[in-house]
Amino acid sequence: MLVETVFRSEDVxxxxxxxxxxxxxxxxxxxxxxRSDHAADFRVxxxxxxxxxxxxxxxxxxxLVFRRTPKLIRQSDPEVYQLTLVLKGSGRLTLGRQxxxxxxxxFHSNDSSRPSETWTGQEPTGIVxxxxPKAQLPLMRGRADRAIGRRMSAKEGVGALLAQFLTQLTRSTDQYTLDDGPRLGTVLTDLVAALFAHTLAAEKSLTPEAHGRTLPLLIQAFIxxxxxDPDLTPPSIAAAHHISLSYLHRxxxxxxxxxxxxxRRQRLERARHNLTDPALRDVPIHSIAACWGFAHPTDFSRAFRTAYGxxxxxxRKRAAHSAAQTRG
Incomplete structure (x- = not known):
């Protein structure tokens, strides 16, 4: 199991x-x-x-208000970058003149070596x-500093991939072993580097090793x-990522x-999810299949049965029956 510490205000x-x-x-x-206006009975x-x-x-x-002053930085600087995914609420960051x-x-980002002040909104805030360490981020010198403080979306592209990784990782850490920790940390820093590089529109700033590790993840996010899209094909995917078709297959x-x-597996999984959704119970199966790129119902039925038995x-009937039993 990963090393995890929990702090709950109700325990204090x-x-x-x-x-x-x-x-x-x-x-x-x-x-x-x-600082907080709720310091007398703080909930966290x-x-x-x-x-x-x-x-x-x-x-x-x-x-809350978080503040790093020049005096505090001189007192101690761990030389780290921070990236925060806001899941609920809002905030405002001042970083020098930014x-x-x-x-x-x-996402919002920060640098332990630079004075900063962060305010969260008037409602409770949920984050990851x-x-x-700055030295661990696989970006060319100076690139990461330019990305710090910029707005970065978690709704699409590399940001969505990173957000998915973080939410899945933190949903339940007991499925990972202690030895998984450093490897997951490497994947995470590579994804952060990819997001920073994407934000700067300069993916060439990634080190070759980091680019090689993140490219399959970026391609999967693109897919x-x-x-x-009915035109989603290996040649179109390779062209979108400026690589050869043979390299994509490799x-x-x-x-x-x-x-x-x-x-095909990803499309089948999306279709399977739709078939179990009560809100879509009146949508014909062939329409769901067509929505996810299966033009021929018989081909969809054959592929679905092979995948799910x-x-x-x-x-769909079995899923509806199970849901009814659960409600009952």
Whole structure:
């Protein structure tokens, strides 16, 4: 199991909660000033997950102000970058002369070596924060600094891929072993580097090793976003990523599959999900199949039965019956 620490305000007397949380943040990250209008009875639930040198912070807390001053930086600087996925609420970041607002499903970034101030909105905020040593980020010198403070979407492209990775990772850490931690940390920093590079429109700034590790993930994210497109083919995918068709096929062979098989599996999974959705129970099966790129119902039925052991019609009936029993 991964190394994980949990802090819940309800486990601490109300009068001590804010001071305890402030101490936790200063010890786990760096000396920091915290202010809140709710300090008298502060509510927070925060976890700290260690992935080798990388830390991940899923949490939810009441409105806060975080502040790193020049004096605090001189006192202690861990030389780290922070990237925060906002899941609920909003915020505003001041970083030197830069100022940016952040809404739900956006990222904001920070640098432990630069004075900053972050305000969360008036409602409770839900986040997944990531903290990693600057030296570990596989970007050419100076590139990461230029990305810090910029708005980055978590709704599409590389940002959506990173957000999916973070939410899945933090949903349940008991499915991973202690040895998985450093490897997951490497994947995470590669994805962050890809997001920074994408934000700067300069993917060439990635080191060759990091680009090689992230390229399959970027291609898979591209496929996921274009599954409804009937023109989604191996040649179009290769062209979109400026690689040869043979190299694309080799990337998927290294994963033990083919491009066409991977696309078909993703489309089948989307169709399967639609067939179990009560809101779509009146949508004809052939319409769902066509929506996900299966032009011929018989081909869809055959592929679906091979993948899930039942024809689509029977699978939908079984799912509806199970849902009815659960409600009953």
């Amino acid at each position: 007397p109300a009068a001590e909660r804010f001071a305890c949380y402030r101490e936790l943040m200063s010890l786990a990250y760096a000396p920091i000033e915290l 639930h925060q976890r700290l997950v260690r992935l080798g040198a990388v830390s991940v912070w899923p949490g939810e807390f009441q409105p 100022e940016a607002t952040v809404d739900a499903y956006e 924060g990531v903290e990693f 996921q976003q274009h599954l409804r 990337l998927f062979q290294d994963e033990g599959t083919t491009v066409a098989s991977w696309i 039942l024809p689509p019609k029977d699978y």
